[in-house]
Amino acid sequence: MIDAWQQILDQQHQSSDSHRHTISSHEITVRDTTSGKRFVKRKRMSQEERHLQILSAATKILAVKGYWGMSLQDISDEIGISEAALYHYIDSKEDLLNMVLTENYDTTEASDFAAYNCAALDGDGHYVYYYPRYCLNTVLYNMQRPEMIQLFCVLSGEALNPDHPAHQFFTGRHMRHWEMVGSMSWMLPAGMNEEQFFDLFTLVSSAIDGLQQRWLADDSLDLLEEWLHFSDIVFPAHTWQGLYDPSEHDPSDTRCLLPYTIQER
Incomplete structure (x- = not known):
């Protein structure tokens, strides 16, 4: 093993911040768009902010429940809006899945x-x-x-x-x-x-x-x-x-x- 790789391994062991967190239905974070906390409904939110909020919530729930287990009600409950209001931002459950795959995963x-x-x-x-x-x-x-x-x-x-x-x-x-x-x-x-x-x-x-x-x-x-x-x-x-x-x-x-x-x- 070359020295540069051994240094990476040593740094990884020394860094307590690098230790991964256990993923459960109660604690999941997603890239930079996820706060690790439930979203607090705001009186005013831009279209882009709402889009990122929906994207983060869907990614968290999909990682636990999968596509078949996830419902749009899960998403609306997570971000504090009605399911009807959710349809102002997405066309369907499949549309939401594609959004997660293309914008957050792939x-x-x-x-x-x-x-x-x-x-x-x-x-x-x-x-x-x-x-x-x-x-x-x-x-x-x-x-x-x-x-x-x-x-x-x-x-x-x-x-x-x-x-x-x-x-x-x-x-x-x-x-x-x-x-x-x-x-x-x-x-x-x-x-x-x-x-x-x-x-x-x-x-x-x-x-x-x-x-x-x-x-x-x-x-x-x-x-x-x-x-x-x-x-x-x-x-x-x-x-x-x-x-x-x-x-x-x-x-x-x-x-x-x-x-x-x-x-x-």
């Missing part, structure tokens, strides 16, 4: 965070990316939003049913993510082709999803430490040495690295 935030600090700048000014660090960043980001992981687990399970309104969203999720990941300039081991990289991407995605489910169910599990142990197997040192993290790139190396990326092979 955003560019996660991808941007994962790409942050996983790139090195080569001598010609091109960015090349390091996949093990990208995966680590994905885990670090998701540790900050356990309520979204629970939302994913609940809804993706329900959406196995073809009649579920989010069925297409979840069945297409893997390939949508691959389209983005596959377009980036990755520094990968010599000999790895695009098909093999797709298989690796699928393995890693499945592993992270599985570890996160265990993490939600078991308070004693340290998700970061579990992932670092797992990554030692997925990214063995004899194959990935020098390709783990952009900190391994020698800044005095003035070569253009694009010919070494999978896209240029």
Whole structure:
């Protein structure tokens, strides 16, 4: 394990603020749009404020009850308006689900965070990316939003049913993510082709999803430490040495690295 990763693990253990909270039907927070408290009805609220209020309430309730268990009355009770008034802001229960998935769950935030600090700048000014660090960043980001992981687990399970309104969203999720990941300039081991990289991407995605489910169910599990142990197997040192993290790139190396990326092979 490289030193940069060990420092992340040490910092995680030292920070009491990073300890996740247990998710229950009484305590769920959602990104920056959720206060962690029940909403207090205000006499005047802008359209945008009401939209965010509804979005936060729906995300909290969906993470606990799922789509089939949630009612619009649940939402109206949570934010202190009538169900009839709720229809001034949404068209239907399905519309509310789509709003949560597109505006709160499936955003560019996660991808941007994962790409942050996983790139090195080569001598010609091109960015090349390091996949093990990208995966680590994905885990670090998701540790900050356990309520979204629970939302994913609940809804993706329900959406196995073809009649579920989010069925297409979840069945297409893997390939949508691959389209983005596959377009980036990755520094990968010599000999790895695009098909093999797709298989690796699928393995890693499945592993992270599985570890996160265990993490939600078991308070004693340290998700970061579990992932670092797992990554030692997925990214063995004899194959990935020098390709783990952009900190391994020698800044005095003035070569253009694009010919070494999978896209240029």
